[in-house]
Amino acid sequence: MPVAAIEEAAERLAGLEGSALRVRPRQCLNLRHLRAGCSACAEACPTKAIRWSPRLRVEPFDCAQCGACATACPAGALEVRDSVWCRRLAQISRAVAGTGRVLFACPLHLRRDRSLRRRTDVVEVPCVGAIQPWEIVAAVAFGAASVLLLEARCSRCTYRVAHGRAVRTVEEAQSLLAAWGRREEVRLGSEPPASTEAGSAFRALAGLLPQKGRSADEELARRGLEPQEIGGDTTQPQDPGEGLERWIPSSHRKLLFFLHRLGEPAADRVAPNAPLAHVEVAPDCTGCGMCAYFCPTGALRKRETAGKTELAFRAQECTNCGFCTRICYQGAIRTTEARPGAVLSGEEQVLWSGRPSTPQERLARRLV
Structure with missing residues (x-):
């Protein structure tokens, strides 16, 4: 999508901002990557004020400011004030x-x-x-x-x-x-x-x-x-480092807050339909780091350590949006049931470590 088209779509999305809704266009998955294929907000909107067909169509005057789109959005592009x-x-x-x-x-x-x-x-x-x-x-x-x-x-x-x-x-x-x-x-x-x-x-x-x-x-x-303390709008977007701007949705921060209030989890897994997830990387991962570059919350991060590239994951910041699985051109990443302990502790896990391979190296391995 050309930059001008992205800016135009972001401006249209911002038109939904009102008495109940806060809009962060840069968090929209479809504006972050062409292969996002997200239609969560449009499917939830009861007035059809927002549609992806396939381009973004927004009718601000049809918006009821009900907040259903904010409930559906996994990336924090649309949030309740x-x-x-x-x-x-x-x-x-x-x-x-x-x-x-x-x-x-x-x-x-x-x-x-x-x-x-x-x-x-x-x-x-x-x-x-x-x-x-x-x-x-x-x-x-x-x-x-x-x-x-x-x-x-x-x-x-x-x-x-x-x-x-x-x-x-x-x-x-x-x-x-x-x-x-x-x-x-x-x-x-x-x-x-x-x-x-x-x-x-x-x-x-x-x-x-x-x-x-x-x-x-x-x-x-x-x-x-x-x-x-619960998850108000005073929290600033994370420093992207290498990648696009990242933001942990306010709704996700509030969920974490009240999960802590529930005490220690009783199970070591959460059903896959929950807004939490664990991420696994296959051995054929090339280490390109595009999943981390585009991750809307910063749950996935790429870093250089001791001459190696590492792909790290923090379950506490993952909303189970599935974005990484859709944009990985190798099909090397997948989401599974979240581990409640890792979600509460905020611990970081290294999913992949090594030297990123070039297209020529990958082709050579296939020919051998």
Whole structure:
């Protein structure tokens, strides 16, 4: 793709930035490499405001700022703004503190069943497809015994395309929690559980009056949390060294934070559908380092040590985007189930060490 075309596409992508979305065009996999073939944001977008067909088409006025694309993007090109996720995390915290569970519901559900608005276990989201795995993990880390995503209206909703993203989010969260030995209930459901809160009649009347409670910052502070500590936008992009600019998505940093809060993992592997991965390199790797050059998060790095080239991998920074497997022209790299211990520890593993081979040397070996 010509540089001018890349810059034009980056400018179009930046047009999605708004009240809820933060855009980092340089992180977009399709703008980093021609063979990326990523369509995650377009598949998740319920309004078709973003499409790859095959060129990027963006309609900013069609964007609902729901955040489903940010949930789907594995590289941090599209992210939910701090003000939005902080407010939602505070709502999750209040729900768990009040009832021991979380019930995610969209505006359509809340309009059809107004009693939901008066329940302290309800967390309003623009769309269930916008819920991210880390939010479910956070709810469990706070002490929730169950997390339910209401889907009764999804089949009739104009945003129904995003329902598939919600299904994947639940599956990813279930895989993560299982690896940590947690048995809390996490599922999609058509009917909200019966409210067990005492004094519901009084709250029904009180719900008609304006209420003033803790602000989002105050609620998070009550739990000893600060946005910057969890994964706010204050983190600067990593120094690329040799390669393109790297950025660990805010959602991934928040996921790591709350996985630490869950304690020690119970399994030595996480299911392959989780947003974590382990990387393996085949013996026929040539050491070209292109996987590290293009890696959006810096999980893969190439370095020169004692006259040798090393390809190193840090599982903590890998989002399981699969980018490296698609762009390796040798087919020498693959992703497998993540090792929770390596994810939490941040340890680095050398995947390959040696002297990179030239095309002539590789051809000579094949002819022998």
